[in-house]
Amino acid sequence: MLAKLLSSLFGRAPQGGRGAAVEERVPALLAPRATPDNPLTRSKVGLAGLAFLACMMLVCLVSLPFALLPGKSGVARYNEGTTAAAKLPPMWARASVDQAQRLDALVAEETIARIARERGVEVGELLRARGASGGGRAVREGTGETPVPPELQRALREVERHWPRWLLGTDALGRSLLWRVLAGGGISLAVGLLAASVSVTIGTLYGAIAGMAGGRVDGVMMRVVDVLYGLPYVLLVVLLAVASDALVSEFVSRQKARQAMVREQARELVLRSNADAQAGGAGLAGRAGLAGRAEVDAFLQAFPSERTRLEERARAELPARDLSPSTRALLDLSTLLVAIGGMSWLTMSRVVRGQVMSLRAQPFMEAARALGLSRGRIFVRHLLPNLAGTITVYATLTVPQAILQESFLSFLGIGVKPPLASWGNLAADGLGEINPYQSHWWLPVFPCVLLSLTLLALNFTGEALREALDPKRARRGV
Amino acid sequence: MRLLTIDNLTVSFPLGAGRRSVAAEGVSACVQSKRTLAIVGESGSGKSVTALAAMGLLPRAARVDGGSIVLHREAGGTDVDLLRESERSLRAVRGREIAMIFQEPMTSLNPVLSIFEQLEESLVLHGGQAMRARSARRERIESVLREVGMERALGAGMGRLHDYPHQFSGGMRQRIMIAMALLGEPRVLLADEPTTALDVTVQAQVLGLLRSIREARGLGVVLITHDLGVVRAHADDVCVMYAGRVVEAGLAASVFARPTHPYTRALLACVPTLRGEARERLATVRELLEDGGEERWRLAGVGAESGTEPLAWWPWRKAPGNATPRRVEVGEGHWVLAE
Numbered sequence A: 001m002l003a004k005l006l007s008s009l010f011g012r013a014p015q016g017g018r019g020a021a022v023e024e025r026v027p028a029l030l031a032p033r034a035t036p037d038n039p040l041t042r043s044k045v046g047l048a049g050l051a052f053l054a055c056m057m058l059v060c061l062v063s064l065p066f067a068l069l070p071g072k073s074g075v076a077r078y079n080e081g082t083t084a085a086a087k088l089p090p091m092w093a094r095a096s097v098d099q100a101q102r103l104d105a106l107v108a109e110e111t112i113a114r115i116a117r118e119r120g121v122e123v124g125e126l127l128r129a130r131g132a133s134g135g136g137r138a139v140r141e142g143t144g145e146t147p148v149p150p151e152l153q154r155a156l157r158e159v160e161r162h163w164p165r166w167l168l169g170t171d172a173l174g175r176s177l178l179w180r181v182l183a184g185g186g187i188s189l190a191v192g193l194l195a196a197s198v199s200v201t202i203g204t205l206y207g208a209i210a211g212m213a214g215g216r217v218d219g220v221m222m223r224v225v226d227v228l229y230g231l232p233y234v235l236l237v238v239l240l241a242v243a244s245d246a247l248v249s250e251f252v253s254r255q256k257a258r259q260a261m262v263r264e265q266a267r268e269l270v271l272r273s274n275a276d277a278q279a280g281g282a283g284l285a286g287r288a289g290l291a292g293r294a295e296v297d298a299f300l301q302a303f304p305s306e307r308t309r310l311e312e313r314a315r316a317e318l319p320a321r322d323l324s325p326s327t328r329a330l331l332d333l334s335t336l337l338v339a340i341g342g343m344s345w346l347t348m349s350r351v352v353r354g355q356v357m358s359l360r361a362q363p364f365m366e367a368a369r370a371l372g373l374s375r376g377r378i379f380v381r382h383l384l385p386n387l388a389g390t391i392t393v394y395a396t397l398t399v400p401q402a403i404l405q406e407s408f409l410s411f412l413g414i415g416v417k418p419p420l421a422s423w424g425n426l427a428a429d430g431l432g433e434i435n436p437y438q439s440h441w442w443l444p445v446f447p448c449v450l451l452s453l454t455l456l457a458l459n460f461t462g463e464a465l466r467e468a469l470d471p472k473r474a475r476r477g478v
Numbered sequence B: 001m002r003l004l005t006i007d008n009l010t011v012s013f014p015l016g017a018g019r020r021s022v023a024a025e026g027v028s029a030c031v032q033s034k035r036t037l038a039i040v041g042e043s044g045s046g047k048s049v050t051a052l053a054a055m056g057l058l059p060r061a062a063r064v065d066g067g068s069i070v071l072h073r074e075a076g077g078t079d080v081d082l083l084r085e086s087e088r089s090l091r092a093v094r095g096r097e098i099a100m101i102f103q104e105p106m107t108s109l110n111p112v113l114s115i116f117e118q119l120e121e122s123l124v125l126h127g128g129q130a131m132r133a134r135s136a137r138r139e140r141i142e143s144v145l146r147e148v149g150m151e152r153a154l155g156a157g158m159g160r161l162h163d164y165p166h167q168f169s170g171g172m173r174q175r176i177m178i179a180m181a182l183l184g185e186p187r188v189l190l191a192d193e194p195t196t197a198l199d200v201t202v203q204a205q206v207l208g209l210l211r212s213i214r215e216a217r218g219l220g221v222v223l224i225t226h227d228l229g230v231v232r233a234h235a236d237d238v239c240v241m242y243a244g245r246v247v248e249a250g251l252a253a254s255v256f257a258r259p260t261h262p263y264t265r266a267l268l269a270c271v272p273t274l275r276g277e278a279r280e281r282l283a284t285v286r287e288l289l290e291d292g293g294e295e296r297w298r299l300a301g302v303g304a305e306s307g308t309e310p311l312a313w314w315p316w317r318k319a320p321g322n323a324t325p326r327r328v329e330v331g332e333g334h335w336v337l338a339e
Helices: A004-009 A045-069 A095-103 A109-120 A123-131 A135-140 A150-162 A177-213 A215-232 A233-253 A255-280 A293-302 A304-317 A325-360 A362-370 A376-413 A423-431 A442-469 B047-055 B087-093 B115-126 B134-148 B156-162 B168-184 B200-218 B228-234 B251-256 B263-268 B285-290 B293-297
Strands: B001-016 B019-032 B036-040 B061-070 B098-101 B188-192 B220-226 B235-240 B243-250 B325-331 B335-336
Touching: A045 A177, A045 A442, A045 B061, A095 A150, A109 A123, A109 A150, A177 A215, A177 A325, A177 A376, A177 A423, A177 A442, A215 A325, A233 A376, A255 A293, A255 A304, A255 A325, A255 A376, A293 A304, A325 A376, A362 A376, A362 B098, A376 A423, A376 A442, B001 B047, B001 B220, B019 B036, B019 B047, B019 B061, B019 B220, B019 B235, B036 B047, B036 B200, B036 B228, B047 B061, B047 B098, B047 B188, B047 B220, B098 B168, B098 B325, B115 B156, B115 B168, B134 B156, B134 B168, B168 B200, B188 B200, B200 B220, B200 B228, B220 B228, B228 B251, B235 B251, B235 B263, B243 B251, B243 B263, B263 B285, B263 B325
Parallel strands: B036 B220, B036 B235, B098 B188, B188 B220
Antiparallel strands: B001 B019, B001 B061, B235 B243, B243 B335, B325 B335
């Protein structure tokens, strides 16, 4: 299928031969063979969507190493910033009075001293003007109460040129929104695509098996889907996420493993003392070879020193795994994938099963069997190509769904954990910044715009792919 | 030479509540090389069930209650009873030794694969080592397509090999189906109403093609049809089926010259002819069978030596002897089912 797409992309190009003044009329039987059109260019919007998506992915992918690499201060770029630079607008937008004031304050003292020297202004005067109520702006624009000498105005404008610049502004912690949006885009797209592929794989296999098997197997498999459908979806996603999260944190801290080790060793001690006591005539519990839960608990409570000794030993033997933050983030992301992918295959499996059922009744399936094809081969060669259109469309619809779900889970604090950005949690954070008093509009707008453009592009792409994959939709230009 | 012998085949379907519907009962037939066996009968007479049983493609609910379908191999090979083979070994038989052509060329080809991809499949499956190379497969496919007369239709240099089924006409698609069946080099070709969906001109072409391929390759052809005109023109042997039983069988010439079973006669009588007097409307099989009472069912001139002329077997007649029908010889290799 891919080879077909590629060959059509680089092979024959559609030919437009319209516009001749006198039409030549050819009997249909003698008409020259029409050249097939390029399946990829059948849908213009789809092409636009695909192009946008490709650009978006490329930008996110290329920028990801830069966003994750440490910047000047040794922290990853997406996480680098000072509170002094909090909530500053994009550099091309107009800064409000207090924002300008804070921007002025971010210019280094040496720079100011140099400017003062060059412009022939007193440093103290310049600093005062910068720090005055209304900021340097009032002075600059001459809107202050006292007239400002022109050289001071020029000096202040010079200072403005040295303002730190953020293309998309900064967030509440003074981090560059550009880097956060780029890093978040990469994560959102990756999560969306991976979760969708998980759901497509599970859904297709499950639905196809149910559809091919039919009868009782199909009934049972589909009732399972019905039951899962009946349960509150969000609850299940959250449960899945929490469960896999717990597994991950146990994997990291190994707390339970340590506890088990302590208890095991305590049990051995109890057993040994029991055996000794029996040999001597009296025991802690009087039974050899047996040490129940209660006895172990009692032992641990009775001998705190022994307990700390055992715990220290366990700590030495089973230290908490030292995971780098990036590994930890990766584990968190896979948790998210399991949760989203693990629940969104339901619709997919139903759709695929329905398709398989109707395809199974088609004569060409019987013809394939009559050729001697095995079930597996029929599935791969005949069923999957027929399902390709449906699967692509649903997959492209699942990607935005997964991205939205990821943002929802991130909002709940289960998904992408705070220092790491995703479009979802950026939008969620930004939403609180819209208020009638002072709107930091850039915070929600950029992630939201990018998110919705991407979702739109995904839908267009899905449509285009369906057109491209269906040979019957070929438009034949001569 | 015998290729396939169907003996006493009985197939039934469950009706629920412990009852079974018998789709074929005691069906016997024999396919020989370079000969066409026509199985004739109306819908539900058991024609297709017989063919599907030979392919091992019966629906899951169906059950074979008895009989055998023996595939005779050439010298050196062992004969096998297809009804007792595993699914795995049946897969090796399908396509390679027995191939099938279906009724609907429109829907029997996969709409999303190009015809080349579909033809190739048969070669990948049955071609063995020699067909590993794509160029070898292409060469084979082109030669078989030429054999089925697709050369012109596929354009210069077989340019249309990579077109999709919907871009071909019905007759072309049926030719492609035949080519697909031939690629496995089968010895028996089951054609289940291969021309029903085609118009008469194309029908004649396709049947002529089947005949020439049969001669060239020494195939045995089973032609399942309800078109008596087709049978008369193309079949060597005929089995007339009704209600799951073969009611009359024999050489085509003999059966058409001397149709003995009332059902066969009724079938022939309701075919419109170009000769003879014009009738207002053709009689239906039912009318023809209900007229004339008991006498109509007497097999005149048969079994005269024993003194009594037997009655032809008929499933709906409540007669004591109805349960165990027997074959009565009418002529050379031509028999009819009697009570």
